[in-house]
Amino acid sequence: MRSESLLEYLLVNFRWVFVVFFLLPCTVLGKIWSVFEKSLWSRHTGLEHEKNLSHVQRQIRHRNKLAPDQVMCTARPSWRSMTIADMAYKKYMFNIDVHLDGIVSINAKTRTVRVEPGITMGRLIPILIESGWTVPVALDMEDLTIGGLVMGTGLESSSHKFGLFHETCTRYELITANGDLIICSKSENADIFESIPYSYGTLGFLTAVDIQMIPAKKYVKLKYRPIRTLEKMESRLIVETNDLENNDFVELLIYNKDEGVLMTGKMTDGNRDIKYVNRIGRFYKPWFFKHVESFLMTWKIGEEYIPLKDYYFRHNKPLFWEIQDIIPFGNHPVFRYLLGWLMPAKVALLKLTQTDTIKQLYAKHHFIDDFILPISSLKKSVQQFHAILNIYPIWVCPTVLRPGKGLMHSPATVNNMYIDIGLYGEPKVSKYNPTILRDLEIFVLKLKGFKMMYAGTYLNIDEFRTMFDHRLYDQIRQNLSCKSNFPEVYDKVNREARI
Numbered sequence: 001m002r003s004e005s006l007l008e009y010l011l012v013n014f015r016w017v018f019v020v021f022f023l024l025p026c027t028v029l030g031k032i033w034s035v036f037e038k039s040l041w042s043r044h045t046g047l048e049h050e051k052n053l054s055h056v057q058r059q060i061r062h063r064n065k066l067a068p069d070q071v072m073c074t075a076r077p078s079w080r081s082m083t084i085a086d087m088a089y090k091k092y093m094f095n096i097d098v099h100l101d102g103i104v105s106i107n108a109k110t111r112t113v114r115v116e117p118g119i120t121m122g123r124l125i126p127i128l129i130e131s132g133w134t135v136p137v138a139l140d141m142e143d144l145t146i147g148g149l150v151m152g153t154g155l156e157s158s159s160h161k162f163g164l165f166h167e168t169c170t171r172y173e174l175i176t177a178n179g180d181l182i183i184c185s186k187s188e189n190a191d192i193f194e195s196i197p198y199s200y201g202t203l204g205f206l207t208a209v210d211i212q213m214i215p216a217k218k219y220v221k222l223k224y225r226p227i228r229t230l231e232k233m234e235s236r237l238i239v240e241t242n243d244l245e246n247n248d249f250v251e252l253l254i255y256n257k258d259e260g261v262l263m264t265g266k267m268t269d270g271n272r273d274i275k276y277v278n279r280i281g282r283f284y285k286p287w288f289f290k291h292v293e294s295f296l297m298t299w300k301i302g303e304e305y306i307p308l309k310d311y312y313f314r315h316n317k318p319l320f321w322e323i324q325d326i327i328p329f330g331n332h333p334v335f336r337y338l339l340g341w342l343m344p345a346k347v348a349l350l351k352l353t354q355t356d357t358i359k360q361l362y363a364k365h366h367f368i369d370d371f372i373l374p375i376s377s378l379k380k381s382v383q384q385f386h387a388i389l390n391i392y393p394i395w396v397c398p399t400v401l402r403p404g405k406g407l408m409h410s411p412a413t414v415n416n417m418y419i420d421i422g423l424y425g426e427p428k429v430s431k432y433n434p435t436i437l438r439d440l441e442i443f444v445l446k447l448k449g450f451k452m453m454y455a456g457t458y459l460n461i462d463e464f465r466t467m468f469d470h471r472l473y474d475q476i477r478q479n480l481s482c483k484s485n486f487p488e489v490y491d492k493v494n495r496e497a498r499i
C-alpha cells in the first residue's frame with residue numbers, strides 16, 4: 001500500500017487518533033495564544049479601528065483600478081467558516097481582507113457594544129459578562145463571528161423574545177463598492193440598514209456593528225420537561241414561547257418521533273437557597289444533549305441552576321451531537337476525566353485537516369441543515385423529516401419573525417412565531433440521497449418557511465427569490481452600484497458555489 005493511501009486510510013478510519021492526539025493539543029495551544037490576544041484587546045482603541053477601516057478602503061480602491069470586473073468577497077478562508085461546505089467562489093472572486101476582530105467600545109449609557117465583525121462569540125461573551133453585560137441573542141458556538149451572523153443569520157433560545165441576531169443590532173458601518181464608508185441605522189440610511197442582514201456580504205463590507213446589551217445575571221434557572229407525542233410538544237412549545245414574562249430561553253430537543261425534552265429558562269442572580277449549581281461547562285461534565293436525554297429516563301420534570309456562560313455555550317463541546325461521529329467515546333467518563341479538558345476541538349482545525357475521502361463520505365452519508373418554519377407546523381414537519389431522514393436528536397428553537405422589507409421577514413404584517421428545526425447527523429433511512437434536500441426545501445417553501453443558507457441550496461434562482469424577498473435588496477444593489485462589484489446572494493449559496 002502506498003504511504004499516501006495508508007495515511008488516508010488511517011485518517012478516515014481512525015480519525016479520532018489524529019483528533020485526540022494532535023488536533024486537540026493544537027487547539028489548546030491556540031487557546032494559550034488567545035490569552036495573549038486578550039491582552040492585545042485592551043489596547044484596541046477607536047484609533048486602531050480607523051486604521052483598520054482605511055486598510056479595507058485601500059484594498060477596494062486598489063481592486064477598482066486593477067480588476068474592476070472581478071466581483072469581491074471577503075478573504076476569510078473557507079476552513080475558518082462555520083459551515084461544512086467549501087466556498088468555491090472564493091477562488092475566482094477578488095478577496096478583500098476584512099479581518100478586523102476587536103471590540104471598539106462598550107457604552108453602558110446607550111447599552112451598546114461596538115465591535116468589529118471578525119470578533120467571535122467565544123471572545124465577546126466572556127468579556128461582556130465580566131463587565132456585567134451580555135447580548136440578547138448569544139449564540140451557542142464559540143467560533144461564530146458577528147459579521148457572519150449579521151450577513152448570514154443567527155438565532156438562539158432567546159430568539160422567541162428578541163428575534164434573529166441582527167434584530168439586536170442597531171448600527172452598521174459598511175464600506176461600499178467605491179470604497180466609501182456609510183453608516184446605517186434605523187434613522188440613517190434606513191433602507192440599507194434593513195437590507196444588510198442575510199445579504200451574505202453582497203452589498204458591501206461590514207467594518208463595525210453596534211449590538212444592544214442587557215444586564216447579565218449569574219445563572220440560568222433551567223426547567224426540563226419530558227414530553228410524549230409531537231402534538232403535545234407543539235402545543236406546549238406554543239404556550240411557553242408566549243410566556244415572555246417567565247421564559248428568557250426556550251428550546252426543545254426531540255429524541256425520537258414520540259419523545260422530547262422542552263427546556264425553559266430564566267436569567268437570575270439566584271438567592272442564598274441555591275444548593276446545587278450544575279456547572280455544565282466543566283470539562284468532565286457529560287455532553288449537554290446526553291444530560292438532557294437523561295430526563296427521558298426518569299420522566300420527571302427537572303430544574304437546576306446553570307452559570308450563564310456555561311448555558312450559552314452548552315452545545316459547543318459536542319458541536320451539538322456532531323463530535324460523536326469523530327470521537328465516538330468522547331462522552332465516556334474515562335475519556336472526559338482524562339482528556340476532556342482538551343475539548344472542544346476547534347472546528348477550523350477539523351475542517352482544515354479533513355481529507356477528501358472524509359469530505360465525500362460526509363457529502364454522501366451525512367445531513368446538516370436548518371429549516372425555519374411556522375411554529376404550528378412542528379408536528380407536520382417533524383413527521384416529514386422522520387420519513388425522509390430519520391435523524392435524531394432534532395434541535396428546535398423558536399424565533400419571532402417581524403414584518404419588514406429585508407430578505408427574510410414575516411410574510412404577514414404582524415410578528416409571527418417560527419421555529420428553527422436543525423437536523424445534524426447520519427440519515428437512518430435505506431434510500432438516502434443528498435439531492436433529497438431539494439424536496440425538503442420545496443416542502444419548506446410551501447409552508448412559507450425559510451432555510452438557513454450556510455449549508456447551501458438546491459433551489460433554483462426563481463424558487464430562491466420566492467423564499468426570500470428581493471424587492472428592497474435589488475433596489476439597494478442598484479443604488480450602491482453592486483452589479484459588477486459584488487455577486488448576488490444566490491451566487492454564493494447555490495450548490496455549485498458551496499461544494
Ligand SMILES: Cc1cc2nc3c(=O)[nH]c(=O)nc-3n(C[C@H](O)[C@H](O)[C@H](O)COP(=O)(O)OP(=O)(O)OC[C@H]3O[C@@H](n4cnc5c(N)ncnc54)[C@H](O)[C@@H]3O)c2cc1C
Pocket residue numbers: 012013014015016017325326327358361362363365366425426
Ligand atoms: C460521513 C462519515 C464521516 C466520518 N467521520 C469520521 C470522523 O470524523 N472520525 C472518525 O474517526 N471516523 C469517521 N468516519 C469513519 C466511520 O466512523 C467508520 O469508522 C468508517 O466508515 C468505516 O466503517 P465501516 O467501513 O466498517 O462501515 P460501517 O461503519 O458499517 O458503515 C456503514 C455505512 O455507513 C456509513 N457511515 C459510517 N459511519 C458514518 C458516519 N459517521 N456518518 C455517516 N455515515 C456513516 C458508511 O459510509 C457506510 O456506508 C466517518 C465515516 C463517514 C461515512
Ligand SMILES: NC(=O)C1=CN([C@@H]2O[C@H](COP(=O)(O)OP(=O)(O)OC[C@H]3O[C@@H](n4cnc5c(N)ncnc54)[C@H](OP(=O)(O)O)[C@@H]3O)[C@@H](O)[C@H]2O)C=CC1
Pocket residue numbers: 072073074075076080081082083098117118139140141143144145146147148149151152153154155156200201202204205206207452453454492
Ligand atoms: N445558531 C446559529 O444561528 C448558527 C448559525 N450558523 C451560520 O454560520 C454563519 C456564520 O458563520 P461565520 O463563520 O461566522 O461566518 P462566515 O465566514 O461563514 O460568513 C458568512 C457570510 O457573511 C459574510 N461576511 C462575514 N463577514 C463580513 C464582513 N465583514 N463584510 C461583509 N460580509 C461579511 C461572508 O462573506 P464572504 O462570502 O464574502 O466571505 C459570508 O457570505 C452564518 O451563515 C450562520 O447562519 C452556523 C451555526 C450556528
Ligand SMILES: CC(C)=CCC[C@@H](C)[C@H]1CC[C@@]2(C)C3=C(CC[C@]12C)[C@@]1(C)CC[C@H](O)C(C)(C)[C@@H]1CC3
Pocket residue numbers: 082083084155319320322347350351354358362368370420422424452
Ligand atoms: C442554526 C444552528 C444552531 C446550526 C448549527 C450548525 C452546526 C451543527 C454545524 C455548524 C458547523 C458544522 C457544519 C461543522 C461540522 C458539523 C456541524 C456543524 C458544527 C463538522 C464538525 C462535521 C465534521 C466535518 O469533517 C467538519 C470538521 C468539516 C465539520 C465542520 C463544520
